[in-house]
Amino acid sequence: MAGSGSGSGLRMVALRSLQADAAGCMLVAVIIAKSAPRVFKKTGPESGTGTGTGAGGESKGVFSFTIRDSTIDTANCSAWGSPHFVMSLDQMFHVGDVVDILSPQIKSRQLESRSEQYQPLVSSPFKIILNERQSEITIHEAENYTNYLPLLHLPTKSAAGYFTLADVEKSSQDFREDTIDLLVAVRAVAQPRNIKTKFGEEIQNREVSVMDQTTTNPFKIMIWEPEAIKRASSWQSRETVLFISDIKLEWNNFNKAIVGRIIGRTVITEDPHTAEAEALRVYARHAPILRSAVIDRVSQDIPDPISIRSVMTVQQVLDRANVEEHVQFTALMYAVITQMDLDGCNKVTLTKCVSCSSIVKETKTACDNIECSVASGAENMEPEINFNVYVTLTDHTGSLRNCRLTGKFAEQVLGCSVVEFLSMDVDAKGQLKWRFLLERCTVRIVVMKGPLVSILTCSVGDPNEVVSKLPVY
Structure with missing residues (x-):
């Protein structure tokens, strides 16, 4: 995405070396999660907040995503600007892209703030803010971009802390409205459904059925996030394994059961490189389903x-x-x-x-x-x-x-x-x-x-x- 920033003269910094209010830095990382952009409508002359929205009273938007540049280091990013700006970023950048982030603002996270509850859990104590007028994000074109791709297959949380589907079945009432981590194999992926909201807005929903070794019953996951809906198109039944961190459990009236829901805090790691994931893949290939x-x-x-x-x-x-x-x-x-x-x-x-x-x-x-x-x-x-x-x-x-x-x-x-x-x-x-x-x-x-x-x-x-x-x- 072209901006006013330039890579010349910028200092390349790793996530673990960030410092608050650092200026003139450049980050290289892979996107591991993203949320749909949000647009805040014009509310009056006091709506400008200094987050890159332009003159007071203009509508503004935010595009949020999560990056990783090592086996340990992750951080949340937010790009603020006009609705056109954030919508363009959403269309151009996706999970799996290795990107250059130029001239961002580095701010300390306020862990007690409400916004932290809706973002993925990350290791960095800082948040990275991109401003439409001062920052830039582009696809990383150097030959070393392949070095970042294996990071897509490393869970952002310890693989030892996940729950099994049998755990969910036995304690579904205790888990309701909570977020948990799951290691599951894809059992079936439904086609996206177009749904009209009560406000007349057209949105998409997708249902994915998953399995593991602990129960013969399928578990359903509801996806409303556009990026996750697209990613699910490449998931293969009985072959793709997912480590899903912070999936929300909620009661679904239509299914009369507890289901999982992908939310802004969720990070989906496809085909994680762990022994547990490989054992699950082997099981899923020939496990009885009917x-x-x-x-x-x-x-x-x-x-x-x-x-x-x-x-x-x-x-x-x-x-x-x-x-x-x-x-x-x-x-x-x-x-x-x-x-x-x-x-x-x-x-x-x-x-x-x-x-x-x-x-x-x-x-x-x-x-x-x-x-x-x-x-x-x-x-x-x-x-x-x-x-x-x-x-x-x-x-x-x-x-x-x-x-x-x-x-x-x-x-x-x-x-x-x-x-x-x-x-x-x-x-x-x-x-x-x-x-x-x-x-x-x-x-x-x-x-x-x-x-x-x-x-x-x-x-x-x-x-x-x-x-x-x-x-x-």
Whole structure:
């Protein structure tokens, strides 16, 4: 942005060497955060405040951004001037730009001032002020600009101090209206939405869904800042990791849940260079997202299903599945199989994406889940066919419908592979069904809230065992 300043004769200073009221200095740094410019309307002859607004009574504006020039040193900047001046700066300079700041004013921060609450937390005890008439900011064109780019991937806060999404779920009421730090992977990025305010102003909003290793539930982040809305366009599902400092937690009436909101104080570090971030990226690439995929993963992680010995009735399973604190549990049931359609009209196999376990439609040849690395083209994996049999378990307390018998567990129970099953004629499939239908069976299951039930083992029960162990209540 051209101004009246000039780089000649200026002394280059690092952020850590700043001094209050230093004159004739030049800073080189990378922009790590910025806020939308604000314009203050003309209020009268006393509105001029000496912050570069010109004659008293003129409208003025401010463009705020945060810079960094080392692994430690960060500072907040504000450029004051006419509305045209600050709007031009907003259009020309973005997060990731390495800039030269010429002839700024260096002032001590007033930490108790209200404005400090709305700016990112920084290391410098000074604030940097640019004046339309006296200061200048330009893109840094020297060859050493690449030295500053790695700073974009270093969190501005300690990586050890962030909260997990499980922490947010458990203590959502305690966190409401607070700001916290999060380390998350992008799960899905929605398209921006145009919204008209009650004042008739057109603004944009964007919703981003994120995840981590501590919960299977997605967490939603609402973005209203134009710069963050643009940046989110480059975020990749299951690949981009974000360290978000000072994200605000608030209740969202539409989602009926606590959500995160990007505010002026927030700093988003994309793909941070930390061991924790890399571990999260590896997890996110193949983590189950759909509830059915989650319970399939839980089922596979149970080392020895035969060791499940906690006997429960249908009603006990239903009661426990509706208690929120029980994320998942296993049970041993002695139940009659009252539905298992292997030879009828119901489809008992499905084609799934190997990466995300989403169902691949019969009309498609590959996954079309926007959250999947295969769908995005990052990976190339052929989908696979699996059993997907729905079973109803019934005892004297009720029925447990739509229990899933899938994958390797279905092959073990039915005694055949998917390929072998598909080659059977209707009579053979019928005989296989009647080995279990209306029989009292010993069934081991894993249950998630809902309930969502997956069968791990199933065999015709020993009558003596059933009589001795089946609960009578």
